[in-house]
Structure formats: C-alpha cells, structure tokens
Amino acid sequence: xxxxxxxxxxxxxxxxxxxxxxxxxxxxxxxxxxxxxxxxxxxxxxxxxxxxxxxxxxxxxxxxxxxxxxxxxxxxxxxxxxxxxxxxxxxxxxxxxxxxxxxxxxxxxxxxxxxxxxxxxxxxxxxxxxxxxxxxxxxxxxxxxxxxxxxxxxxxxxxxxxxxxxxxxxxxxxxxxxxxxxxxxxxxxxxxxxxxxxxxxxxxxxxxxxxxxxxxxxxxxxxxxxxxxxxxxxxxxxxxxxxxxxxxxxxxxxxxxxxxxxxxxxxxxxxxxxxxxxxxxxxxxxxxxxxxxxxxxxxxxxxxxxxxxxxxxxxxxxxxxxxxxxxxxxxxxxxxxxxxxxxxxxxxxxxxxxxxxxxxxxxxxxxxxxxxxxxxxxxxxxxxxxxxxxxxxxxxxxxxxxxxxxxxxxxx
Numbered sequence: 001x002x003x004x005x006x007x008x009x010x011x012x013x014x015x016x017x018x019x020x021x022x023x024x025x026x027x028x029x030x031x032x033x034x035x036x037x038x039x040x041x042x043x044x045x046x047x048x049x050x051x052x053x054x055x056x057x058x059x060x061x062x063x064x065x066x067x068x069x070x071x072x073x074x075x076x077x078x079x080x081x082x083x084x085x086x087x088x089x090x091x092x093x094x095x096x097x098x099x100x101x102x103x104x105x106x107x108x109x110x111x112x113x114x115x116x117x118x119x120x121x122x123x124x125x126x127x128x129x130x131x132x133x134x135x136x137x138x139x140x141x142x143x144x145x146x147x148x149x150x151x152x153x154x155x156x157x158x159x160x161x162x163x164x165x166x167x168x169x170x171x172x173x174x175x176x177x178x179x180x181x182x183x184x185x186x187x188x189x190x191x192x193x194x195x196x197x198x199x200x201x202x203x204x205x206x207x208x209x210x211x212x213x214x215x216x217x218x219x220x221x222x223x224x225x226x227x228x229x230x231x232x233x234x235x236x237x238x239x240x241x242x243x244x245x246x247x248x249x250x251x252x253x254x255x256x257x258x259x260x261x262x263x264x265x266x267x268x269x270x271x272x273x274x275x276x277x278x279x280x281x282x283x284x285x286x287x288x289x290x291x292x293x294x295x296x297x298x299x300x301x302x303x304x305x306x307x308x309x310x311x312x313x314x315x316x317x318x319x320x321x322x323x324x325x326x327x328x329x330x331x332x333x334x335x336x337x338x339x340x341x342x343x344x345x346x347x348x349x350x351x352x353x354x355x356x357x358x359x360x361x362x363x364x365x366x367x368x369x370x371x372x373x374x375x376x377x378x379x380x381x382x383x384x385x386x387x388x389x390x391x392x393x394x395x396x397x398x399x400x401x402x403x404x405x406x407x408x409x410x411x412x
Contacts, residue, residue, distance in 0.1 A: 007033075013096050015039040022076075030072040032062070044084040045093035054080035055089050064103040066110060072128060075104065095408075103137070112141040113404055116396065119380055135389070142392040145401040152176070153205060154183065156360070157231070159214040159224075160367040161189050162374055164387065171387075172197070172220075173374075173394075175367045177213065182370060182398045185391045191219035198227035206231075211360045215239045216350050235353035236364040237313055243343055244309055245275050250339035251302040259296065266292055267299075274299075278307055301335045318358040325351070370398050 008017035015038055022034030042051045063075040080092045097104050103111075114123045115138040123138075124131045158175035164187075172194055174184040184201070186193040198206055209231040214220045216235050224233060252274055256267045270292065273285050281289070293300035309328060315321040325347065332344035347354060357363075377397050378390070395401050 008038075011035065016077075016096075025071070028072075030074060031068055032074045032076055033065075034060075034076040036077070042080060042082045043093040044082055044087055045091045045099045046087040047084065048093060049084055049086060051082050051084065053082075054092065055083040056081050058091075061102075063097055063101070065107050066104075108137045109141060109404055109407075111137050116404075135386075139386075139389050139392065141404060141407065142389070142396060142401070144407050145404065146392060146395060148402050148407060149400070150402075151202075151205065152179070153208045154178075155208065155210045156362050157183075157209050157212045157228075158362075158364045158367045159194070159212060159220050160236075160364050160371065161215070162371055164390075171391075173367065173371075175364070175370065177362055177364075177366055180366045180370075181400045182395055183400065185394065187387060189217070189219065191223050194220060194223040195227060198223060201227075211356070211362060213360075213362045213364050215364075216243075216346070216353070221353075232356050232360065233353040234356040234360055234362055235350055237354075237357055238363060238365065238368065240347070240354060243346060244306060247337075247339040247343045248274050248302045248306050251298060251337055255296055255299055263295060267296070274303060274306070277310065298337060302337055302340065305332060305335065305337075305340060313357070315358065318355050321355055321358050325354075373397050 007023065011018055011033070013035070016035050017038045019034045019036050024032050026032055040052070042054050043049065044051065058079050058081065060076050060078045063077060065073045065075050067073055079094075081089055082092050083089050091099050093099065096106070101108075111123060111127060111129070111134060114126070115134065118126070120131055120134045120138065123129075124134045127134070154176050156177040158177045160173055160175070161170045162173055163169065164171050170189045172186045172189045173182055174197060175181070176183050184197050186197050206228045207230055209228045211232045211234050212224050212228060213234045213236050214224070216239060221233060224231060249271060252267060252271065256264050259267065266288075270288065273281065273289055276285075278286070289303065293303060305328070308331075312321060312324055312328065315324055329344040329347060332340040335341075374394050374397070377393055392401075
C-alpha cells in the first residue's frame with residue numbers, strides 16, 4: 001500500500017482522499033491535510049437532489065477535524081457550488097461536514113461527547129476553541145438527540161420541583177418512575193405551565209397514566225385532574241414527612257423563645273436530634289432529649305407524636321392506615337400544639353391522595369435522587385444563563401436522551 005493510499009484510509013471519508021504531499025505541520029504545531037474529491041457526483045445542500053456537474057469551485061477552506069498524534073488537525077478542502085433546478089446556485093451538501101461549518105461532523109460530536117464529562121469552559125481550553133463555539137456545538141447535538149427521543153407510554157408519573165436560581169425561581173420536572181428518567185421540564189410550577197406539558201404530552205399518553213406521585217401543591221393537583229382524569233393522585237410520603245418535621249421544628253423554636261435562659265441553652269442547637277429517628281440516635285443524644293422532655297412537656301408531646309407517625313406508612317392496607325391516621329389526628333388536636341393542629345387539618349384536606357399510597361406504593365424517591373444529579377450539574381457549570389440548554393443538559397445527565405453515537409449528520 002502506498003503512503004498516499006494509507007493516509008486516505010486513515011482519513012476515513014468516503015469519496016475523498018489525501019493529495020500527494022498534502023500533509024504539513026504548521027508553525028503553531030497543528031497538522032494541515034489537503035484533501036480532494038476522488039469520486040464524481042454532487043448533491044444540493046438544501047434539497048439533497050443529486051447532480052452530475054458542479055457550477056464552480058470555491059477557495060479552499062480549513063475545517064477542524066479530529067486531533068492526530070497529539071496535534072490539532074485541519075482539513076483543507078475546496079467545496080463546490082451546484083446549480084440545482086429547484087434551489088438555484090447553492091453550496092454542495094456533504095455528509096461529513098455541514099454547510100458553512102468550520103468543523104467536521106465527527107469533530108462536533110467529539111466535542112459534544114467531551115461536554116458530557118466536562119464543563120464547557122474546560123472543553124474550550126482543552127481543544128483551543130472559544131466557549132461560544134463549544135456551547136453552540138453542544139447545544140446543537142443535544143437538540144438533535146432530544147428530537148430523536150421515543151415517545152413511550154408512562155404508567156407512573158412523578159412531578160417535583162427544582163430551584164433554577166435564587167429568588168424562588170423554580171422549574172417543574174416530570175419523571176417516569178418505572179424507567180427512572182426525566183421525561184419533561186417546564187420553566188415554572190404554575191398550573192398553566194404544568195398544563196402546557198400535558199397538552200404536549202398528548203391525550204392518549206395522558207390516558208395511559210395510572211397514578212401520579214407529587215407534592216401537596218394545588219396547581220399540580222388541578223392540572224393533573226384536568227388532563228389525566230383516569231389517573232390516581234398519590235401524595236409523596238417524603239413531603240408528608242417534611243411537613244411533620246416542620247411542625248416539630250416550629251414547636252422547638254417556640255419553646256426555645258419563651259423558656260428560661262437555662263432551659264433555652266439546653267434546647268438550642270438540638271434541631272436535628274428532634275428530626276432524626278430514635279433508632280438512629282446515639283446514647284448521648286438520647287440522654288439529651290430525655291433531659292429536655294423531662295422539663296418541657298410540650299416538646300415531649302411533639303416528639304411522641306412524631307415517633308408514633310412512623311407506624312402510619314408501615315400499615316399493610318389502606319383500611320389500617322385510615323384507622324391509624326384518624327386516631328393520630330385526634331391526638332394532635334388534643335395536644336393543643338398549634339403546628340400539629342395545622343398539620344392535622346392539612347392531612348385531613350389531602351387524605352385522598354395520602355391514602356392512595358397504600359394502593360400503588362410509589363414515591364418520588366427516584367425524583368429526589370435525580371434532583372441531586374441536577375444540583376451537581378448546575379454547581380459544576382457555575383449556573384446556566386440559557387435555561388433551554390440547562391433543560392437539555394438535565395435530560396442528558398439523567399439518561400433521557402438517546403446515545404450520541406445514534407445521531408448522524410446531515411441527511412440527503
């Protein structure tokens with residue numbers, strides 16, 4: 001095999017070859033490879049129609065390609081224009097480089113794959129590109145991957161919120177709880193925004209949803225009832241526990257404010273001891289709680305109510321859960337603890353969704369795990385100014401997008 005044939009095979013672009021003596025090393029250390037066409041035939045860059053002849057040839061253009069031998073690599077190629085009967089005189093269309101692009105398709109995919117592992121600024125520094133160029137390439141291929149997503153039926157849907165930035169700026173995330181992946185995002189957590197997702201989701205796919213697990217948030221409930229009329233609403237048990245934790249913390253703060261100085265010093269700094277399950281407490285922590293409850297009956301009542309609630313989600317059937325919660329709510333009202341009375345009224349209001357847990361046994365635990373990935377992604381990139389790009393990165397980080405290897409370049 002001749003040297004030129006070897007270089008052509010290494011080039012790996014069908015129909016194109018390396019010109020004899022067309023490889024050189026430039027002053028900056030990069031490799032320039034001059035290539036030309038080895039087979040006839042042209043295609044219109046707009047409609048893809050095949051043509052036999054070209055209209056004219058443009059001046060050679062430098063196209064960034066894969067690095068070779070540890071050096072940056074550029075292809076020098078003269079593109080042709082064609083006279084298409086439909087489109088007129090336009091630049092030819094090629095599968096390995098897009099019109100007017102300064103990088104080959106395979107190099108753009110290579111850069112996009114690096115962005116899955118590193119922040120855009122690091123990829124730009126590694127490849128010697130501008131941050132804007134890397135951002136545009138990554139965004140383009142994420143959009144193409146998102147367009148190739150298959151529409152799958154969802155049985156169990158999870159709805160949760162994530163913080164976009166400070167100032168109570170939230171987005172709503174939708175999860176397939178069976179496949180453990182994100183299926184969509186909307187910019188706000190208002191009823192109108194959530195309803196827009198369901199309209200795009202489609203009526204048939206909404207009808208296939210059997211149960212929806214979500215927070216005790218009225219706009220979510222209104223939208224689900226309007227668009228997923230056959231779905232059963234299940235209120236996430238972890239959010240119920242959060243409201244329980246808020247109630248006992250409110251009691252602790254109030255008691256710390258009104259008690260004596262000596263007792264206040266004992267209560268101060270014990271927040272996590274009251275919230276932690278008793279089985280997970282160390283001996284010295286149990287002694288501290290016992291000492292506080294011995295002198296403060298209101299905190300003792302709150303702690304016992306919190307500990308007794310652990311048996312609620314351990315109930316085997318819905319009937320057992322209803323009986324247990326009825327008695328527990330009665331005890332909350334008898335305790336004369338205002339935060340627990342409010343909690344009891346809240347549980348009565350949302351009882352239909354809370355009891356649905358015992359039929360489907362689904363939670364948003366998967367969503368919380370995915371939310372941690374989202375937080376890491378946001379922290380690694382020091383935030384995102386382009387929220388649509390941020391959403392695409394979330395879909396990619398949670399495995400919702402098809403592989404980059406499955407996405408091809410221009411099709412003619």
